[in-house]
Amino acid sequence: MSKVVIIGGSGHVGTYLVPRLVEAGHQVVNVARGHKQPYRPHAAWKQVETVILDRDAAEHEQRFGSAIAALEADVVIDMISFVLPRTQHLVEALRGRIQHFIHCGTIWVYGHNATVPATEDQPLNPFGEYGTQKAAMETWLLGEARRAGFPATVFRPGHIVGPGWDPLNPAGHFNSEVFSSIARGEPLVLPNFGLETVHHVHADDLARLVMAIIDNRSAAVGEAFNAVSPQALNLRGYAEAMYRWFGHEPQLRYLPFDQWQAMQSPDEAAATWEHIIRSPSHSMEKAKRLLGFVPRYSSLEAVQEAVSWLIANGRVASPQD
Structure with a gap:
C-alpha cells in the first residue's frame, strides 16, 4: 500500500476519503491549518498523522512545496489549491518524487455547456475568477502529464452534499x-x-471516485474526470x-x-x-469506462x-x- 498525503483532508470530501484510505491499508497524512474535526467521527482517524501547516504563510515564504515533499508521499491529493501559481509551486517540489498527484478541480471549468450532459472532451469555457483559475490549473497539470510525464489526475466535483x-x-x-x-x-x-x-454530488461518492483513481493509476494519469451524481x-x-x-x-x-x-x-x-x-449537467460515462466507477447517490x-x-x-x- 501507499503513503498518501491529503492537503485539506478535514473538509467535506476528506471526512469520507480519509477513512476509506485507512481502511484500504494506506498510510495517511492529513495536512491542515488546524485541528478541525471531520464532519463524521470515524475510528480510522486515530491512525492518521496530522501535520499542521498554514498553506498561505508557507507559500508566501516559498516553503510549502518543500514541506510537502519532505513527507515522502507516494500519492499527494490536493483539495485546496485555487490559483495556478500555488499548483505550479507544489508540482515543482514534487516532480520526480511521487507516483501520483490528484487535483480537486470543479465543474465550473465548463462555464456554459454547448451540449448536455457535458463530457470531458468538450472544450473548457470558464468565466469568473474561480472557474477560470481552476481551468488554468487543470490545463497546466494535464499538459505536464502529457509533455513531461508528471503523474497528474484531475477530478471535477459538482455541488458537494453531505x-x-x-x-x-x-x-x-x-x-x-x-x-x-x-x-x-x-x-x-x-x-x-x-x-x-x-448538479450535486455526495461527498462519499467523491471519496469513492478518488479511491478508483488511485486504484486505476495507469488509466487515470493525464485524465480529467467529472465528479457528479448520475x-x-x-x-x-x-x-x-x-x-x-x-x-x-x-x-x-x-x-x-x-x-x-x-x-x-x-x-x-x-x-x-x-x-x-x-x-451544470455532466456525464459520468468516462469514469465508468476508464475506472469502473458509478456514483451510488x-x-x-x-x-x-x-x-x-x-x-x-x-x-x-x-x-x-
Whole structure:
C-alpha cells in the first residue's frame, strides 16, 4: 500500500476519503491549518498523522512545496489549491518524487455547456475568477502529464452534499430556510421558469471516485474526470420532489430573475445567479469506462440525507413544526 498525503483532508470530501484510505491499508497524512474535526467521527482517524501547516504563510515564504515533499508521499491529493501559481509551486517540489498527484478541480471549468450532459472532451469555457483559475490549473497539470510525464489526475466535483452542511437548495443558494419553508408547505418563488439545472454530488461518492483513481493509476494519469451524481436536477423538479418528500403538494410560483432577485438578499441572489447562469449537467460515462466507477447517490438522495441531518440537528423545520 501507499503513503498518501491529503492537503485539506478535514473538509467535506476528506471526512469520507480519509477513512476509506485507512481502511484500504494506506498510510495517511492529513495536512491542515488546524485541528478541525471531520464532519463524521470515524475510528480510522486515530491512525492518521496530522501535520499542521498554514498553506498561505508557507507559500508566501516559498516553503510549502518543500514541506510537502519532505513527507515522502507516494500519492499527494490536493483539495485546496485555487490559483495556478500555488499548483505550479507544489508540482515543482514534487516532480520526480511521487507516483501520483490528484487535483480537486470543479465543474465550473465548463462555464456554459454547448451540449448536455457535458463530457470531458468538450472544450473548457470558464468565466469568473474561480472557474477560470481552476481551468488554468487543470490545463497546466494535464499538459505536464502529457509533455513531461508528471503523474497528474484531475477530478471535477459538482455541488458537494453531505450531512453536516447546507446543500445547494431548490432556489439555487444555500439558505436552509428554503427547506424549512418547503417542510411547512409554504409557497416558494423560483427565478424564471425554474428550468435551469444544478448538479450535486455526495461527498462519499467523491471519496469513492478518488479511491478508483488511485486504484486505476495507469488509466487515470493525464485524465480529467467529472465528479457528479448520475443526473442533474432543474430547480422546478428539485423543488417539487422536496415538497413531496415532506408530504406536501408543490406550491411554486415563478418570476423573471430581475424581479425575483429583488425579493432576496444580495448574497443569495448572487449565489443563485452564479449557479443558474452555468446550469451544470455532466456525464459520468468516462469514469465508468476508464475506472469502473458509478456514483451510488442520486442528487435527491444526497440532498435528502443532508436535509435529514439538518432536521435532526434543529437547523431545518420538521414537517410537524
